[in-house]
Amino acid sequence: MSLIENLKWRHAVKAYNPSEKVSQENIDKIVEAARLAPTSSGLQPFKILVVENQDLKDQLSEGALNPECMREASHIIIFAAWDRYTAERIDKVYDFTTDERELPRGRFGSYTDKLKSIYLEEEAEKNFAHTARQTYIALGLALAQAAELKVDSTPVEGFDNAVIDKVLELEKHGLKSVSLMYVGVSDPSRDWIAPMKKVRVPKEEFVLEYK
Numbered sequence: 001m002s003l004i005e006n007l008k009w010r011h012a013v014k015a016y017n018p019s020e021k022v023s024q025e026n027i028d029k030i031v032e033a034a035r036l037a038p039t040s041s042g043l044q045p046f047k048i049l050v051v052e053n054q055d056l057k058d059q060l061s062e063g064a065l066n067p068e069c070m071r072e073a074s075h076i077i078i079f080a081a082w083d084r085y086t087a088e089r090i091d092k093v094y095d096f097t098t099d100e101r102e103l104p105r106g107r108f109g110s111y112t113d114k115l116k117s118i119y120l121e122e123e124a125e126k127n128f129a130h131t132a133r134q135t136y137i138a139l140g141l142a143l144a145q146a147a148e149l150k151v152d153s154t155p156v157e158g159f160d161n162a163v164i165d166k167v168l169e170l171e172k173h174g175l176k177s178v179s180l181m182y183v184g185v186s187d188p189s190r191d192w193i194a195p196m197k198k199v200r201v202p203k204e205e206f207v208l209e210y211k
Contacts, residue, residue, distance in 0.1 A: 003144065010147040011198060012154045013182070015190035018072040022183050026149050027075055030183065033145035034077075037138035041115055043093050045085070045131035046138070047175060049078040049168060059167045063160025070159070074184035078164060079139055080175040081131035085119035132178045139179055146183060156180035 027050060034048055051057060052075050060076065061067035070076060082089060090112050098107050119127055139155060146153040157179055164170070164177040188194060200206070 003148070006147040007144065008198065009150070010143065010153065011193060013152045013184070013186045013191055014066065014069060014154070014193050015187045016069060016072040016074065016152070016182065016184035017187040020074065020185035022074040022151055022185070026146075026151050027183070029149060030077070030142050030145045030151065034079075034138035034142040037134075037141045039134045039137065040130070041111075042097065043085075043090065043115075044134075045089070046079060046081040046135045046178070047173070048138070049080060051076040051078065051168075056167065060159075060164055063163045064156075065158025069154060069182060070156075070180075072184070072187075073154070073182035075182075077142065077181040077183065078168070078177055079135035079179045079181070080168075080170055080173075080177045081128060081135050083131075083171075083174050083176050084124040084127035085115075085122075085131070087116055087120060090115055090119075128176060132176075135178045139181060142181055146181075151183055152186040153184075154182040156182060 031048055031050060035044075039045065051060065054071075057071050057073070057076060061070040064070045094108050094112050095105050098105050119130075143153055143155060159177075159180060161177045164180075165175075168177075170176060186194060
């Protein structure tokens with residue numbers, strides 16, 4: 001199937017069958033799609049956490065808009081962004097990049113100096129707003145990969161970030177949760193949106209063309 005047809009197939013699942021599990025192979029492919037997402041300056045300023053442990057899922061569900069969905073999904077994929085940019089983080093990414101390309105470290109020094117002059121002068125809150133936006137690119141690609149694999153999924157913002165951050169001790173890693181993605185196997189008897197017609201804004205109302 002084409003990407004467009006796969007995207008037409010998917011929907012935001014509202015109930016999962018807790019007895020069904022997504023294979024590790026498919027989880028790995030979904031995560032890899034997110035890892036390969038483009039990010040600003042190639043910094044990949046976020047990490048992805050994959051939770052399968054049931055006790056953790058139960059804890060994370062506190063404050064969730066649909067706690068049953070979170071508890072019963074096969075896996076929860078958490079997109080957590082850097083709390084702020086630092087010189088060390090920027091240098092680490094570019095040192096790795098130059099090493100992998102067999103270039104001398106510092107090859108992109110003028111560019112990383114420019115990044116530092118921009119980001120390090122900003123407040124942490126503004127930094128986080130930028131890093132958080134990068135996670136949505138990865139979320140989109142992860143959803144598309146899940147659709148290609150015919151793995152049911154749900155993009156999620158309806159949760160308590162404070163709960164996620166505390167349970168997973170994200171502060172210790174300099175991270176803050178941004179969005180989630182549930183993956184699993186839909187329960188047709190409770191997934192009330194599944195039989196409904198999939199609706200999007202018509203193209204003529206969605207696209208503004210300048211020719």
